[in-house]
Amino acid sequence: MTKDLTRVETHFAFGRNWASFADRITEVEIEEAVVGLQRLVGALNGKRFLDIGCGSGLHALAALRLGAREVVAVDLDQNSVLTARRVLAHHAPGHVWQVDKISVFDLSLDAMGAFDTVYAWGVLHHTGDMQRAIRQAAALPAPGGIFAFALYRRVWMDWFWRREKPWYARASSRAQARARTVYMALFRLGLRLTGRSFADYLAGYRSNRGMDYSHDVHDWLGGWPYESILPKEVEALMRPLRFEQVQSFTRKGWLFGREFGFFGSGCDEYVYRRSSALCAA
Numbered sequence: 622m623t624k625d626l627t628r629v630e631t632h633f634a635f636g637r638n639w640a641s642f643a644d645r646i647t648e649v650e651i652e653e654a655v656v657g658l659q660r661l662v663g664a665l666n667g668k669r670f671l672d673i674g675c676g677s678g679l680h681a682l683a684a685l686r687l688g689a690r691e692v693v694a695v696d697l698d699q700n701s702v703l704t705a706r707r708v709l710a711h712h713a714p715g716h717v718w719q720v721d722k723i724s725v726f727d728l729s730l731d732a733m734g735a736f737d738t739v740y741a742w743g744v745l746h747h748t749g750d751m752q753r754a755i756r757q758a759a760a761l762p763a764p765g766g767i768f769a770f771a772l773y774r775r776v777w778m779d780w781f782w783r784r785e786k787p788w789y790a791r792a793s794s795r796a797q798a799r800a801r802t803v804y805m806a807l808f809r810l811g812l813r814l815t816g817r818s819f820a821d822y823l824a825g826y827r828s829n830r831g832m833d834y835s836h837d838v839h840d841w842l843g844g845w846p847y848e849s850i851l852p853k854e855v856e857a858l859m860r861p862l863r864f865e866q867v868q869s870f871t872r873k874g875w876l877f878g879r880e881f882g883f884f885g886s887g888c889d890e891y892v893y894r895r896s897s898a899l900c901a902a
């Protein structure tokens with residue numbers, strides 16, 4: 622198998638997980654996605670919106686609900702593309718949208734034109750070359766436009782996840798199911814040791830992507846390729862590209878500023894505005 626991690630055949634089957642999740646999308650999940658997206662980018666009335674790595678299409682749909690005049694959604698995984706098309710056709714008939722199978726590395730300003738808002742939530746760290754993916758996506762907002770993205774924060778356990786994820790992504794369904802059982806058992810134990818109950822945790826469970834707990838666990842354990850980044854490294858990348866941070870939602874851990882990451886790393890969210898000066902570096 623090729624070692625080029627930007628190629629889809631080396632990736633975890635994200636799209637299969639999204640396809641199985643998408644049947645559960647109701648107005649509740651849509652409303653939560655709307656609230657989550659609005660918190661990052663505000664109202665989108667009349668805006669042209671690009672969703673890179675759209676997965677289920679739920680957030681492309683949320684962008685339409687927030688008033689976007691046109692939504693372009695792309696994903697590298699054919700199952701994600703088919704799922705997003707199905708979700709949008711069902712929930713957003715009559716709106717202006719398209720879903721294309723294309724990699725972030727092949728997106729170009731010439732072919733697509735500029736966007737008022739470019740959105741890539743939990744995607745660029747799964748592309749096999751996060752820094753190149755950030756630069757590529759950053760070329761697409763219009764001057765003064767918004768680039769909102771979420772990336773895994775760096776945790777102490779990254780060394781472990783970089784070994785576990787490629788194994789899980791290639792493992793048989795039975796081996797994956799066993800891995801999920803072990804993970805969930807350890808998670809329950811962790812909750813019990815800290816005086817919390819798994820049943821209460823599940824009852825209140827809502828991932829910010831609308832997923833249920835079991836789809837989320839599968840996505841976390843298999844999410845390969847995997848990279849992570851610190852907020853100061855994001856800033857160092859974005860400044861020379863002539864972006865200014867509008868807001869961010871980041872978390873610092875208690876262990877020398879980093880979380881341990883025993884059950885996962887979690888995403889930090891960043892919102893940047895492209896300089897309105899026409900000549901970007």
Ligand SMILES: C[S@@+](CC[C@H](N)C(=O)[O-])C[C@H]1O[C@@H](n2cnc3c(N)ncnc32)[C@H](O)[C@@H]1O
Nearest residue numbers: 635674675676696697698701724725742744748
């Ligand atoms: C964890 S999912 C996130 C989906 C969605 N953005 C969300 O927040 O629910 C990551 C998605 O990125 C897609 N992806 C991975 N590499 C990509 C690339 N090079 N170009 C576009 N999408 C990519 C995967 O196929 C997957 O659907």
